[in-house]
Amino acid sequence: MSQNQAMDNYSSSFFLGKHFSQFEPALKEKIAANASLREFSAGEQIMQTGQYFRSTVLIAEGRVKLYREGAAGEEFFIYYLEPGQACALSMICATRQETSQIMAKAIEPTIVLTIPIQLMDDLMREHKTWYYFVLDSYRSRFEELLTVVDNVIFKSMDERLEYYLKRQCEKLQTKQLRITHQEIANDLNSSREVISRLLKKLEQNRQISLFRNYIECHF
Amino acid sequence: MSQNQAMDNYSSSFFLGKHFSQFEPALKEKIAANASLREFSAGEQIMQTGQYFRSTVLIAEGRVKLYREGAAGEEFFIYYLEPGQACALSMICATRQETSQIMAKAIEPTIVLTIPIQLMDDLMREHKTWYYFVLDSYRSRFEELLTVVDNVIFKSMDERLEYYLKRQCEKLQTKQLRITHQEIANDLNSSREVISRLLKKLEQNRQISLFRNYIECHF
DNA sequence: CAGCCTCTGTGACAAGAATCACAAACTCCC
DNA sequence: GGGAGTTTGTGATTCTTGTCACAGAGGCTG
Structure with a gap:
């Protein structure tokens, strides 16, 4: 194992402890051992519309803004993602190899944890906390998207x-x-x-x- | 076991075979043994805004229309659910005991399969097919909701x-x-x-x- | 300080959509 | 067949939002 990767693992544990305290130690260790870190500077794009996902994305530090893109390139703001949250789309697209229809941009210096899809089956089976986390991420984003719809339709x-x-x-x-x-x-x-x-x-x-x-x- | 419940179980298997053929036999049997059937006539409400869920809902026959309700009682159409699909919201609300912000109405005579929440942990852990189904339901509904947003915003x-x-x-x-x-x-x-x-x-x-x-x- | 760029303010106008008012056409039922 | 209720068509008007044109204010730099 390279020194670089050892550092990554150390840092992953750090962020997991800081923002994902609901995960039990075994789960944190398993993620830390397999996840890698990616850094983005403020303003940098994290996902492009139509991009494939090869991993699940958790936000470790910073702040990410998600947009839906119109045909003429307009960027309509959907919601923010913060440390401790997951990109719901990355979790499902990851399991199904589908493309995302959303654009994500870091608005602060941001660090994300990426977990390879191959680990998903194991995590879902072995860790109730994990699948609760996944379903809850979905539910929250879904509800947030519904309030966006509400506002646009009724207000x-x-x-x-x-x-x-x-x-x-x-x-x-x-x-x-x-x-x-x-x-x-x-x-x-x-x-x-x-x-x-x-x-x-x-x-x-x-x-x-x-x-x-x-x-x-x-x- | 009452005759009524025996009939329910028989019917559950029937609908599982017809519309959920991707489920492996063991999964179908487990669901059939625990699910019950509910019938709704055309026009009947299946969920009210703010209702609690005690179970996950699969559509076995018929067609369900989902609406978002405005403050003044307006009913904005979101999407349809068809046989073989699940109510994504019922899956998450079920696991977290949260209320739904959506109204669902049968537009044809409709039969739904309700699976008690207690079974979710087991299904998620033991059946990859099931959790793929759950995540895929989410993804599809999420994408569908995004196209609704697109239309309202950009069109x-x-x-x-x-x-x-x-x-x-x-x-x-x-x-x-x-x-x-x-x-x-x-x-x-x-x-x-x-x-x-x-x-x-x-x-x-x-x-x-x-x-x-x-x-x-x-x- | 002069020139330039970005951000903000404002009037005039156009377009899309909602509302009001009313008429005509169709359906059902007595 | 006649009346009542429902569905559709259409003009006139208003409201909200978007677009165009332009001016002024603040800030930066040579």
């Missing part, structure tokens, strides 16, 4: 914008959002002017304060 | 309507759709007048023919 743009801002504040753990109107418009698949106008309204209602390059929320 | 109402009609033809295996404009409008969360006008346009383009209470598609 108007001003409500969607408000929900978007609240969600950002929660996920990023801050009331100061470093983001431009154009970026928000992209995430919501709207246009900059519309977002600017709606933000102005929110400011007039004292719900937020607007500054150059960032927004302060008073939710 | 205009005329494109969504066309996609809707094609999907109905495929799923219901017919070019004659017995459906009113109002029902389509409900499924797409639009209004009857808008749908009527767009249908007229499709008719002018020779893509469909309109009749009272049904539509003939020439796709």
Whole structure:
């Protein structure tokens, strides 16, 4: 075993201990022995639309933003993945050798744990904790996707914008959002002017304060 | 064992053989021995929004329509479930005792197989076929939900309507759709007048023919 | 400080979709 | 056949959102 791989294994255990504490020691060891680490810098793409998966992906550090891509290259924001979570799509695509229809981008320096598909059968059979984790990942992402549908179907743009801002504040753990109107418009698949106008309204209602390059929320 | 239950078991095997042929005999027997059958008449609700699940649901006969409900009671059509498919939500909610955020309605006389949650651990551990089936159910529903998002986000109402009609033809295996404009409008969360006008346009383009209470598609 | 780029604000207009109002056509049932 | 209920067609109007055009403000760099 190369020194590099020994280091990988050490680091895998570290992240497993930090963010996957519900896994029992035997499960953690098994994953650590087989997983490898991959690093991504902020802004780097982790998955492209249509890519094949050869492994299951767990987020060890950082933050990943998932988008659905439109025909003309528009990037509609779906949800974030955080440390301790798994890419639900990578788990199923992995078992079936199918392609993913989603694009993922690291928005912070990010480290992911990749587990070879071959290990899945063993993990599912031997570790109830693991299959609970897998099913729960699915359920959570599924529910999150359903709330996205809800918003798009039943809500108007001003409500969607408000929900978007609240969600950002929660996920990023801050009331100061470093983001431009154009970026928000992209995430919501709207246009900059519309977002600017709606933000102005929110400011007039004292719900937020607007500054150059960032927004302060008073939710 | 009551005669009734004996009949249930017999019938369960029958449906398992008919629509779940990928399951190996041992798996089918185990499910048949533990599952029970429930019948629903056309139009009956199978799940209500917010309901708890105590079992995993497989569709044995008929057809089930799944909706997402809006705050004002609007019912937005998500997808159909057919014989051989499982309700993905019931599998995860079952393992975690969570509530579902979806409403399901039988649109034909429908028979479902319900498998008690207690059996899940055993099935997952002992039968690779089963956990592949579970993960694949998830993947398929997830992808289907993503295409719903795509349509709502990136497409205009005329494109969504066309996609809707094609999907109905495929799923219901017919070019004659017995459906009113109002029902389509409900499924797409639009209004009857808008749908009527767009249908007229499709008719002018020779893509469909309109009749009272049904539509003939020439796709 | 001058020039350039990015970000934001705003008015005018266009397009899509929802709503209202009403009429016509079809179906069923007494 | 006549009336009631359901389904469909269509114009007029309004609302929301997207698009175009342009201006000004802030920040960076030579």
